[in-house]
Amino acid sequence: MSTVYKFGPHTISAGQVFLKTQYSLGLVNLKPILPGHVLVVCRRNVPRFLDLSPEEVSDMFQSAQRIGKVIEKEYDATSLTIACQDGPAAGQTVPHCHVHVIPRRLGDFVNNDDIYEKITAHSSELLKHPERVATVLSNTVANKGVDNEDRLPRTEEEMAQEAARLESLLSS
Amino acid sequence: MSTVYKFGPHTISAGQVFLKTQYSLGLVNLKPILPGHVLVVCRRNVPRFLDLSPEEVSDMFQSAQRIGKVIEKEYDATSLTIACQDGPAAGQTVPHCHVHVIPRRLGDFVNNDDIYEKITAHSSELLKHPERVATVLSNTVANKGVDNEDRLPRTEEEMAQEAARLESLLSS
16 A cells, blocks of 8 residues: 655645655646646645754755756756745645745746746635736746646646656656 | 955845854845845855755755744744745846745735745846836835835845844844
């Protein structure tokens, strides 16, 4: 019987996990906001970055760095957005400490910082402002002309394929 | 003769430094975008998070956590925004690896994620889109009704006072 991992109240699909360290998991996304957008999640189901032990902090961000090196190259990017929304007033919607690592390219968003609005919308189970998400989406150069249907959840198979590719790159 | 610290091409005023660890410095801001907005800067003048050694990564984020605990309480906040714009395509404007740590309260921004636009504008020496900054500023509940003059650089003395207070809280 395989281990069940949780992300807040949600069960993580085994196929989403591409990195397991002592204290952290690397997960591909159901609805990435840009290609290669992944999460580093603390194995311990605690809400806040402030709740982590020093060892957990080190492990999460060393993992974010390892993953960042791989996804920046794999997704032909030149930079990374690394962000932790630590608590509800910072936009956190799943109460389980996690860090977003997102490959960035010049011009991937017309307004560079619109990505954070998408991070928040992405994290939310119930999108409270769908009209805002649509606006942000329309500002995404990479997605220009696409509509919300393109952000339907990916299939388990798609996620498992990406996770297998990242796992292989991380171990090579 | 005192040590001179650099932040990218800029010299850091000694009065801005409130934490010195083996690999990182904690700095108060010339123009904080919310009260208590501070930076954790790698002592080594390298542009990318990806350039850091594992020891530097651990030190920077363990420092961010120590500082976060103190500033969240000191500034009567309930959450933290922790963000690293790693490279120009992610909005980084000073080419020296740094992490923003910002105390957050519910409602401090009408649109929660406008804070990232301010982080980018804040980091920039030459604000390329002053009209956008003004818009974001007008959306800030905490600053409602104030104008751009309220974002004039703080004095050395103001910064030194805040740094002394944070230094004292961190050592207590």
